[in-house]
Amino acid sequence: MENTNLIPVTIEDEMRGSYLDYAMSVIIGRALPDVRDGLKPVHRRILYAMLREGLTSNRKFSKCAGVVGEVLKRYHPHGDSAVYDALVRMAQPWNMRYPFIEGQGNFGSIDGDPAAAYRYTECRMRALAEDLLSDIDCETVDFTPNFDDSALEPTVLPSRIPALLVNGAEGIAVGMASKIPPHNLREVIAAAIKVIETPDVEVDELMQVLPGPDFPTGGIIYGAAPLAGIYRTGRGLIKIRAKYEIETLNEGRRETEAIIVTEVPYQVNKARLVEKIAELVNEKKITGVSKLRDESDRSGMRIVIELRRDAVTDVVLNQLFKLTPMEKTFGVTMLAIVDGIPRVLSLKQTLERFVDHRRVVVTRRTRFELHKAQARLHLLEGFRIALENIDAVVQLIKS
DSSP, X not given: OOOTTOOOOOHHHHHHHHHHHHHHHHIIIIISOBTTTOOOHHXXXXXXXXXXXXXXXXXXXXXXXXXXXXXXXXXXXXXXXXXXXXXXHTTOTTXXXXXXXXXXXXXXXXXXXXXXXXXXXXXXXXHHHHHHHTTTTTTOSOEEEOTTSSSEEESSOOOSSOHHHHTOEEEEOSXXXXXXXXXXXXXXXXXXXXXXXXXXXXXXXXXXXXXXXXOTTOOEESOSHHHHHHHHHSEEEEEEEOEEEEEEEEETTEEEEEEEEEEOOTTOOHHHHHHHHHHHHHTTSSOSEEEEEEOOBTTBOXXXXXXXXXXXXXXXXXXXXXXXXXXXXXXXXXXXXXXXXXXXXXXXXXXXXXXXXXXXXXXXXXXXXXXXXXHHHHHHHHHHHHHHTHHHHHHHHHO
């Protein structure tokens, strides 16, 4: 018997619709940050779960395994490695300009060493992360049911700081990618104040207080000319070079020069950089280097590149910048979710969206406090009437 409920669908239309649904799910629900709080869903859920667990900056550390379990149980229906990797990154000072999480234990290193398993490490929020969650219980943001309707989670955090610019963001979605450099907190706040005070402010004026990115590993931005274009259009390339000093070393009766690298470009693995230099020296693609060693310790980074007596320092430096990650290009795409839609934003537009968000948050907080005060006033009015007629009230109670 023929089934009359079957609806014929062309495979092209079905594939197109299904792929678009999948793409938007990845774009909105996983890969790209929200322009308001600068966070992806996994980061937002981790911080919210830590708040509900009481892991604030003035409390004791707690096992990361507990945090990961709480996030998976209530908010994030994905693998535990995705949650723990995101948590670890928020605690790494070479990845985050201002880490949101304070870690205790092995959280990896700039040499690419992995963090210890979550059963060995402990964490709690830093004070700055608490500013992201400030006033969240004052009806300042909307909440939505979690994946199984057993709890509510915030759609965005109130965020007292423009975290999208402060810590930057990086995410690869379907057909698009976001890569936003980190900036200095004081400079970003100064720029936000400028946008509030002068709504028609130009990019050139904003750059007087926010001259450029501020990478956690340091380094030197080589050529500031592209920055104005990046801040106007939201796209562009930044060239970053390692910071170095030239020192004179006395070896017996000989004096030789050495290049001392104290800062590397953002997201460069220090151990791999040293390996790459050694490999190129052995292959004689970099000439003039006699010794290479990594003297980095807790006080800071120090890569020593000793030169031969006949070497020309500038020639060796040019070879290092050309052939190794001592010079790196950072491709900027200031893409974020705005009202549920991915958009490339200029610096001013990013700040305007943050200011609009804060305006909504403060308005909703004030309205919440007003309703709370009005409810309290209603009770106090009743108490006043009771006190003015205390004998009648006592008599009424007795009878």
